[in-house]
Amino acid sequence: MLSFHQLPTVNAALNATSAVLLALGYRCVRRGRIRAHRALMLAAVCVSTLFLVSYLTYHYRVGTVRFPGSGWLRVVYLSILATHTLLAACVPVLVIVTLWRALSARFDRHRRIARWTLPVWMYVSVTGVVIYWMLYHLAGAGG
DSSP: OOOGGGHHHHHHHHHHHHHHHHHHHHHHHHTTOHHHHHHHHHHHHHHHHHHHHHHHHHHHHHOOOOOOOOHHHHHHHHHHHHHHHHHHHHHHHHHHHHHHHHHTTOHHHHHHHHHHHHHHHHHHHHHHHHHHHIIIIIGGGOO
8 A cells, every 4th residue: 555655756657657658649640550549648648647636635635845955956946847837737628628629530620739738748747757856856965
């Protein structure tokens, strides 16, 4: 059984998994492998949903975790966190609209929004791992 203090590591793993699934899904669609693309993107939606549930559960129980680093490291962390947070707020809406258009076979409209959804979602997934690493593994190292 996981403790609440293990959830940040789980969340980072879910974010990393989402990023891999997104990259593979993009690769498949570019190669015309539509069924594989669909399966990978649905998997990415599931993994990201698990992440969101885990993330909200953790922060409901633990609250805010402050970055203990200082100096240039803190500036870098807060810059990444700010862009990550802003874009993360957009991801659920972008994903739902993109997914809805694909499942409704409105592929022209799906492609138009997917061009925005993919890079934003990928950025949020990757920076989620970076934030985890900085917060839990690098924070005491810099200043």
